[in-house]
Amino acid sequence: MIPREILKKIRQIELRTNRIVTETLAGQYHSVFKGQGMNFDEVREYQPGDDVRAIDWNVTARMNHPFIKKFVEERELTLMLIVDVSGSGRFGSRDQSKRELAAEIASVLAFSAIRNNDKVGLILFADDVEKFIPPRKGRSHVLRVIREVLFFEPERRGTNLVTALEFMARVTAHRAITVVVSDFITPEGSGTLPKAAQTALRMLNRKHDVVAVQVTDRFELELPALGRLVLEDAETGEVVELNTLSGSARDAFALRQQKQLTALARQLRSSGIDSIQLRTDEPYGATLGRFFETREKRRRHG
Numbered sequence: 001m002i003p004r005e006i007l008k009k010i011r012q013i014e015l016r017t018n019r020i021v022t023e024t025l026a027g028q029y030h031s032v033f034k035g036q037g038m039n040f041d042e043v044r045e046y047q048p049g050d051d052v053r054a055i056d057w058n059v060t061a062r063m064n065h066p067f068i069k070k071f072v073e074e075r076e077l078t079l080m081l082i083v084d085v086s087g088s089g090r091f092g093s094r095d096q097s098k099r100e101l102a103a104e105i106a107s108v109l110a111f112s113a114i115r116n117n118d119k120v121g122l123i124l125f126a127d128d129v130e131k132f133i134p135p136r137k138g139r140s141h142v143l144r145v146i147r148e149v150l151f152f153e154p155e156r157r158g159t160n161l162v163t164a165l166e167f168m169a170r171v172t173a174h175r176a177i178t179v180v181v182s183d184f185i186t187p188e189g190s191g192t193l194p195k196a197a198q199t200a201l202r203m204l205n206r207k208h209d210v211v212a213v214q215v216t217d218r219f220e221l222e223l224p225a226l227g228r229l230v231l232e233d234a235e236t237g238e239v240v241e242l243n244t245l246s247g248s249a250r251d252a253f254a255l256r257q258q259k260q261l262t263a264l265a266r267q268l269r270s271s272g273i274d275s276i277q278l279r280t281d282e283p284y285g286a287t288l289g290r291f292f293e294t295r296e297k298r299r300r301h302g
Helices: 004-025 028-032 057-063 098-115 139-151 161-171 195-207 247-270 285-301
Strands: 038-045 067-073 078-084 119-125 129-136 177-182 209-216 228-232 239-243 274-279
Touching (some): 004 028, 004 139, 004 285, 057 067, 078 161, 098 139, 119 161, 129 139, 195 209, 274 285
Parallel strands (some): 177 209, 209 274
Antiparallel strands (some): 228 239
C-alpha cells in the first residue's frame, strides 16, 4: 500500500506537468523525435514529380502503367529515461531539490510520450544501475515511473554514468529516445565529463537519439553571503570550509562554475548530444519549449 503523502506528491506532479504538456509541448514531442524507420503504407499510381526509385516494378508490370510504393514514418517510439539518483540529487536551496526537478522533467516527457502512444522505460543509477523498469505504455505505468524517480532509495550515493549508458546499450535493441537526467557532477569534481563518459555517450548516440538534461541549483552556481560555511559533499563525504562573506571568493566561485557549465555543454555538443540546462529555482516549461522548437526547426531544415 502506497502511503497517502506519496500518492499526493505524485498527483501534484501529474497535474502540474500535464498542464505544461497540454499548453506547451502537446504537438512538439510528436514532430521533434524521429520514428524508427519507414513503414510501407500503400501502392498508388505514379504522378509527375514522384521519386522514380519508389516505383513498384511488379505492380507496374501487371497493370501496364507505373505505380509507386508509399511509405509513412513509423511513429511508435520508446522513450528511455536514465535518471541520476546519486546523493547530490537531494540538494536544493529553495522549495525543490534536484531530484524533485528530475521527477518533473521525467513526468513531462513521459506524459508527452504516452499521448503519442509511445512506450516509456526507466533506468535509475548511482555508482551502479539501481533499478530498471522495462518500457510500457499507459498512465499507471508513467505514475510508477514518477514514483520511482522521486522516492527510490539507492544503495550507493556516488555517480557512475558510464555503467548506466552501457546498461542502456545492452537492454534496448531498437532505436529509442534516450534522455539522461543528471547534475553531471562526477567523482573527479571537475564539473565536466570524464573521457570514458564522453565516449560512452557518443557510442550510445550512434544508435539512439540521446538528449542530456542537466539539473542544477542556484547555490551550486553562486555562493550566498552567509559567513563561514562547513559543507559536506553528498557523494564523497568530503568536508570543506568556505568564507562566503568574501566578495572576491564568491565571484571566483561563480566564474569557475559558469566555465564548467559552458565546458560541459561544449563537450556534449562535440559528441553530437543535444543538451538542456535547468535550475531548481527557475520555471522549466519555457526552456523545454524553446529546446523543442529549436530541435524541430533543425529537423525540418536538416
